[in-house]
Amino acid sequence: MKRIVPLFVLLAVAGCGEKNPAEDVGTGGADAGKADPAATGSSPSANSDEAGRLPEKEVDASEAGAKALLSAFLAPAADHAKLSAALAPTSGDYTAAFVGDAAAKAEAGYKQAWADGRMVLKPNAGQTELLLWKATSEELNAGTGDAKQFPGGYQEIAKHLKPGVTWYRFKFVEPGETLGMAFDGLACINGRWTIFPKPWRVLR
Numbered sequence: 001m002k003r004i005v006p007l008f009v010l011l012a013v014a015g016c017g018e019k020n021p022a023e024d025v026g027t028g029g030a031d032a033g034k035a036d037p038a039a040t041g042s043s044p045s046a047n048s049d050e051a052g053r054l055p056e057k058e059v060d061a062s063e064a065g066a067k068a069l070l071s072a073f074l075a076p077a078a079d080h081a082k083l084s085a086a087l088a089p090t091s092g093d094y095t096a097a098f099v100g101d102a103a104a105k106a107e108a109g110y111k112q113a114w115a116d117g118r119m120v121l122k123p124n125a126g127q128t129e130l131l132l133w134k135a136t137s138e139e140l141n142a143g144t145g146d147a148k149q150f151p152g153g154y155q156e157i158a159k160h161l162k163p164g165v166t167w168y169r170f171k172f173v174e175p176g177e178t179l180g181m182a183f184d185g186l187a188c189i190n191g192r193w194t195i196f197p198k199p200w201r202v203l204r
Helices: 063-074 082-084 092-097 099-117 138-143 145-149 153-160 199-203
Strands: 130-134 166-173 180-189 192-195
Touching: 063 130, 063 166, 063 180, 063 192, 063 199, 082 153, 092 099, 092 145, 092 180, 092 192, 099 153, 138 145, 138 153, 138 192
Parallel strands: none
Antiparallel strands: 130 166, 166 180, 180 192
């Protein structure tokens, strides 16, 4: 295990530069616990005066950006439903994350759970720290790097993942623990952070 992030890391970015396949966003099993399985966005001002517009924030697509994003879920009084909804993929995100027909299949598999607000990432009481792993699509295909830290289902569907995408698996844990609420499928796609939990369940 590695990369423990303290609770009070501020959220630096808004994006990046299962019952039903998608209802339970954790990885399942005793390690994950039971997650409450949630797209919102903001559009630039319609003001035609370009000088009066605030510049859009550049998203940090790095591992540090992922840590900052996820640490917001550990903050006291965090609105987990709102934070989760901001990660909902768009149609374009699916085509940027998956190869060929897998994009449409994934979108169909996740669509209802997002629409119903069931996709909520949330730590249990006392879970104030973050464990984080990452692997590229290529590493997941080859079983190299941190691929071994991802659920076995990724070996099944790695061929459907778009090359060049970096994927993250993470856990919300109590201090000093390695077991907790486990999630996967976070990626920076099309300049924003989004999540595709347990993708093997929708791609089978």
